Amino acid sequence: MKLRVPPTLLFGRGRLADVAAILDELGAERPLVVTDPGVVAAGIAERLLGHLREAGHHAEVWDGVAPDPDEGHAERCRDRILEGGHGSVVALGGGSAIDAAKVAAVLATSGGKTSDYFGFDTVRRPGLPLVTVPTTPGSGAEVSSHAVIVQLSPRKKEVVAGLHLLPRAAIVDPELTLTLPAPQTTWSALDGFVHAVEAFLARRATPLTDSFARPAVPAIARALPRVLADGADMEAREDLSLGCLYSGLAMANANAGAIHALGYPLTGRYGIPHGLANALVAAPTLERIWPGRPERCAELARLLGNEGAGAGPEELAANVRRFLVTLGVRGGLSGHGVCEEDLPELAEAATRFRPVLDNTPVALGREDLLAVYRAAWPGD
Ligand SMILES: [Fe+2]
Numbered sequence: 001m002k003l004r005v006p007p008t009l010l011f012g013r014g015r016l017a018d019v020a021a022i023l024d025e026l027g028a029e030r031p032l033v034v035t036d037p038g039v040v041a042a043g044i045a046e047r048l049l050g051h052l053r054e055a056g057h058h059a060e061v062w063d064g065v066a067p068d069p070d071e072g073h074a075e076r077c078r079d080r081i082l083e084g085g086h087g088s089v090v091a092l093g094g095g096s097a098i099d100a101a102k103v104a105a106v107l108a109t110s111g112g113k114t115s116d117y118f119g120f121d122t123v124r125r126p127g128l129p130l131v132t133v134p135t136t137p138g139s140g141a142e143v144s145s146h147a148v149i150v151q152l153s154p155r156k157k158e159v160v161a162g163l164h165l166l167p168r169a170a171i172v173d174p175e176l177t178l179t180l181p182a183p184q185t186t187w188s189a190l191d192g193f194v195h196a197v198e199a200f201l202a203r204r205a206t207p208l209t210d211s212f213a214r215p216a217v218p219a220i221a222r223a224l225p226r227v228l229a230d231g232a233d234m235e236a237r238e239d240l241s242l243g244c245l246y247s248g249l250a251m252a253n254a255n256a257g258a259i260h261a262l263g264y265p266l267t268g269r270y271g272i273p274h275g276l277a278n279a280l281v282a283a284p285t286l287e288r289i290w291p292g293r294p295e296r297c298a299e300l301a302r303l304l305g306n307e308g309a310g311a312g313p314e315e316l317a318a319n320v321r322r323f324l325v326t327l328g329v330r331g332g333l334s335g336h337g338v339c340e341e342d343l344p345e346l347a348e349a350a351t352r353f354r355p356v357l358d359n360t361p362v363a364l365g366r367e368d369l370l371a372v373y374r375a376a377w378p379g380d
Pocket of ligand 1: 191195260
């Protein structure tokens with residue numbers, strides 16, 4: 001068994017103020033705060049900058065990250081680090097800002113360009129000290145040792161993965177999620193929910209990853225509807241952020257599964273947000289996975305509200321659908337712009353995500369994947 005987690009994890013309301021002390025512990029100087037314009041507009045970057053400067057750090061902000069960052073974002077961020085003489089990086093934002101910052105931090109010390117490091121364990125030396133501060137619950141990027149970066153030509157998602165991508169510290173402050181609009185909160189937390197479910201069912205699951213996946217599922221299922229009902233309910237936000245931290249730790253070590261393989265083509269082809277795309281295919285995928293892990297699937301069905309004996313694949317799928325409906329996620333693929341005649345092509349595309357398909361406890365070929373898309377297609 002192997003478990004890889006950042007050496008320091010900080011969790012709690014108001015922890016944003018502790019970033020400076022963590023940098024001091026690390027001996028990290030002249031931090032560059034890497035973020036996106038949305039986080040700046042929400043005033044969070046300015047707050048962090050205030051804390052850092054008050055503590056005597058010479059800090060600056062770079063807000064050049066966009067959703068689905070590509071090689072150019074990582075390299076422009078690296079340029080900014082080098083030009084400013086920065087000795088450390090604080091990634092502030094969602095998965096995109098964190099992933100771009102991870103790659104920039106290693107480029108700054110290893111040299112070369114982003115594409116030199118596509119793949120696993122290609123980075124040979126530590127990057128600049130990196131502290132992650134997520135502002136969205138659910139991506140899990142704050143605790144993982146990989147980054148997803150878009151290759152520009154031909155345009156496709158690549159991964160840079162290995163020990164040196166692991167942040168030195170992750171600081172999770174639930175108050176930072178307060179300004180995130182409700183739809184993005186739903187999608188991002190649903191991504192976290194699916195990470196926990198897939199890590200729990202994964203072939204690579206171990207007792208160590210289970211210890212995070214198991215509490216994550218009920219925590220997110222309980223807290224997310226409360227957060228959506230009352231955005232000011234800080235107790236619920238705390239539960240949600242903690243559940244998502246657990247799910248990130250589970251996913252970072254056990255990896256995801258077939259739901260992600262089916263979700264990626266929906267995002268690539270139609271621009272459906274990642275967490276929503278996963279949610280739309282989750283129920284029929286789980287129904288098919290049941291025979292590979294019947295006890296665990298039954299446990300999930302119970303965690304999602306079916307206390308009765310004799311729970312089966314249909315009950316698990318029904319419980320997942322009911323959970324999604326309470327969150328306002330409905331309509332099937334047809335309700336989100338997916339054309340029925342595209343389904344075979346989407347299934348073909350889904351077969352290419354080998355690592356997550358191979359991590360799924362049942363073998364799912366092209367016809368199985370197509371059957372899932374067909375089951376997920378009709379509207380309500
Ligand atoms: Fe995901």
